Structure formats: C-alpha cells, structure tokens
Amino acid sequence: MDHLLEWRKEFPILEKTIYLVSHSLGAMPRRTADALQEFAQTWASRGVRAWEEGWWEMPVSVGDLVGSIIGAGRGEVVMHQNVSICQSLVASCFNWHSSRNKLITDGLNFPSNDYIYYELERQGARICQVPSPDGITVPLERLLDAIDEQTQLVSV
Ligand SMILES: Cc1ncc(COP(=O)(O)O)c(C=O)c1O
Numbered sequence: 001m002d003h004l005l006e007w008r009k010e011f012p013i014l015e016k017t018i019y020l021v022s023h024s025l026g027a028m029p030r031r032t033a034d035a036l037q038e039f040a041q042t043w044a045s046r047g048v049r050a051w052e053e054g055w056w057e058m059p060v061s062v063g064d065l066v067g068s069i070i071g072a073g074r075g076e077v078v079m080h081q082n083v084s085i086c087q088s089l090v091a092s093c094f095n096w097h098s099s100r101n102k103l104i105t106d107g108l109n110f111p112s113n114d115y116i117y118y119e120l121e122r123q124g125a126r127i128c129q130v131p132s133p134d135g136i137t138v139p140l141e142r143l144l145d146a147i148d149e150q151t152q153l154v155s156v
Contacts, residue, residue, distance in 0.1 A: 104147060
C-alpha cells in the first residue's frame with residue numbers, strides 16, 4: 001500500500017468526498033483547528049509581543065518546512081498572503097521602462113494573475129499572451145516562439 005494513503009485521515013473532508021481542489025482552498029488538515037486555536041491564544045495572551053516571539057519569522061520558518069518537501073534549501077522559500085502579492089513582488093524587481101519590457105503570459109493563466117500583469121502596462125510592460133488552442137494546453141513551441149531578446153519575464 002502506498003504510504004501516502006496513511007495521510008488521508010489527516011484530512012477530514014476526504015472521509016466524505018473526493019476532493020481535488022488544491023490550488024484554491026485545499027482540504028483542511030485535521031490539525032489546523034488546533035493550530036488556529038493556538039494562534040488565537042498567542043494573540044490573546046501575548047498581544048503585540050507575538051511578533052517578536054515567532055510571528056515575524058514565520059513566513060521564513062514555514063517556508064523552510066515547505067522547502068524541505070519540494071527540495072529547496074533553507075531560506076529559499078518564503079510564504080506570502082496570496083499569489084497576487086508574490087507576483088507583484090517578483091514583477092517589481094524589473095525595470096519595465098527598459099527596452100527589455102516584454103512579459104509573456106499564457107492563455108491559461110488564472111485571471112487574477114493576468115490582472116496584475118496588464119496593470120504593469122502603465123509602467124511600460126508589453127504583455128504578450130500566448131493563447132491556448134484547446135483551452136487545456138499551451139504548446140511549448142508557441143511559448144518558445146514568443147520569447148525573444150526583449151523578453152523580461154515568462155509566466156506559465
Ligand atoms: C490557479 C490559481 N492561480 C492564482 C489564484 C489567485 O490567487 P490569489 O487570490 O492568491 O492571488 C488562484 C486562486 O484560487 C488559483 O486557483
């Protein structure tokens with residue numbers, strides 16, 4: 001038996017249903033209720049001191065846990081509130097007023113991802129959306145054809 005199946009009981013909703021949504025709101029782990037209770041208790045009992053007693057470091061300490069699962073080194077993964085904020089942070093690293101201002105996105109990107117990118121047009125970015133011919137895939141050749149010397153970022 002696959003040892004991963006042992007983990008199913010950690011996710012209560014799996015007792016009642018097949019749950020395939022991991023990108024939006026994943027199946028809640030059983031232990032989350034206790035963790036939320038602990039979080040509230042820390043807030044209630046430590047107040048503002050909670051920041052320097054672990055909360056400030058938590059995006060990095062949790063990132064290290066995730067990193068150990070995905071094969072990243074310590075300090076290479078950091079947690080943020082949502083995808084849009086991560087995208088904005090990455091996109092803010094580039095000078096979109098330069099001649100290298102092309103941002104390639106694929107036609108299957110989640111809509112809110114593209115909202116962030118199209119807003120960058122006001123900073124000089126040129127958005128190139130590579131369409132999906134079938135609504136399921138984006139051919140690699142089309143993406144590669146779109147990438148040129150003026151490309152700054154490719155988001156798939
Ligand atoms: C695949 C995918 N990408 C991006 C997002 C947007 O994420 P956020 O609201 O964290 O910016 C979602 C939200 O569910 C998503 O499912």
